[in-house]
Amino acid sequence: MARNTVNTLLKLKQEGKKISQVTCYDYSTARLVDAAGIDTILVGDSLGMVMQGYENTLPVTMEEMIIYGRSVVRGAQNAFVVIDMPFMSYQCSVEQAVMNAGRLIKETGANAVKLEGGVAVAPQIKAIVDSGIPVCGHIGMTPQSCNLMSGFKVQGKSEANAERIMQDAFAVQEAGAFMMVIECVPPKLSALISKKMHLITIGIGAGAGCDGQVLVNQDMTQMNGDFLPKFCKHFGNVGDALIAAYKAYDEEVKAGTFPDEQHSFPKSECPEEFLKVLDERY
Ligand code: KIV
Numbered sequence: 001m002a003r004n005t006v007n008t009l010l011k012l013k014q015e016g017k018k019i020s021q022v023t024c025y026d027y028s029t030a031r032l033v034d035a036a037g038i039d040t041i042l043v044g045d046s047l048g049m050v051m052q053g054y055e056n057t058l059p060v061t062m063e064e065m066i067i068y069g070r071s072v073v074r075g076a077q078n079a080f081v082v083i084d085m086p087f088m089s090y091q092c093s094v095e096q097a098v099m100n101a102g103r104l105i106k107e108t109g110a111n112a113v114k115l116e117g118g119v120a121v122a123p124q125i126k127a128i129v130d131s132g133i134p135v136c137g138h139i140g141m142t143p144q145s146c147n148l149m150s151g152f153k154v155q156g157k158s159e160a161n162a163e164r165i166m167q168d169a170f171a172v173q174e175a176g177a178f179m180m181v182i183e184c185v186p187p188k189l190s191a192l193i194s195k196k197m198h199l200i201t202i203g204i205g206a207g208a209g210c211d212g213q214v215l216v217n218q219d220m221t222q223m224n225g226d227f228l229p230k231f232c233k234h235f236g237n238v239g240d241a242l243i244a245a246y247k248a249y250d251e252e253v254k255a256g257t258f259p260d261e262q263h264s265f266p267k268s269e270c271p272e273e274f275l276k277v278l279d280e281r282y
Helices: 006-014 027-035 062-075 094-108 119-130 159-174 187-196 238-255 272-281
Strands: 019-023 040-043 080-084 112-114 135-140 179-183 200-204 212-215
Touching (some): 027 062, 040 062, 080 094, 094 112, 135 159
Parallel strands (some): 080 112, 179 200
16 A cells, blocks of 8 residues: 555545544554554644643644654555644744744654634745645644633634634635644535535534544543543544553562563573572672
8 A cells, every 4th residue: 555645645635535633642553553554644733632741732842743743654664654843833924834843854754834813814824835745734623722722612603703704714724725624613604615625524422414524542442540531432442442451560579480481581591500609700
């Protein structure tokens, strides 16, 4: 299988085929996600919450995105890798946005960058695309604006808010983005947006009418205990499987049954006579 590209992903939309995306932040998980045949990986700044334990994504830095992003790219052979631009790495100016998008692509090997916002960041999206970097937009509930939005709330319920989201969608598309995340928007509104767009819409908490779906890896694999946002589903219970493995290891170490002969190197032992010498000498 060859790595997905902007064109192969756009073709999926044109053929009416759904696109899968999952977040990922490290090499070994990227290999697993890739082996499962997921179309695209998002190195989300949600890593601030699920990998670093912050209460939101705001503290995440460019340097951190680069470290996590590099590991993911090394593990993903086929999935198209999108990497998030962290808070305040693109909002200040078009020049800052292009410089930081360039750094993310150059220093991680990711295939595209993602930034949050619509009309307000259209000049940044256009300039990044003009510099040769594919862009994924992100509209609706934009976690980097959680303070302005008074938390992580569904967007687009009122007429004014729904119209603003529609305008954001068109601004992102007209600026040249090939893909756009729609987060926490009522299903009929996001389906309408998806129908009107030629770019790929990826929903999270936005119903089934989007061209694809994204979920946070730790949430969908139950690595966060019972934490389950309304829009998420547990597709497996990796958390409990890991706890069971750690418990079994703990028990065997404490019982002295691990490591046994099979997991040691008895055949490479140094000569018995010399062990006696060492025993006497020390
Ligand atoms: O950072 C992230 O993981 C995201 C997804 C929730 C879309 O932006």
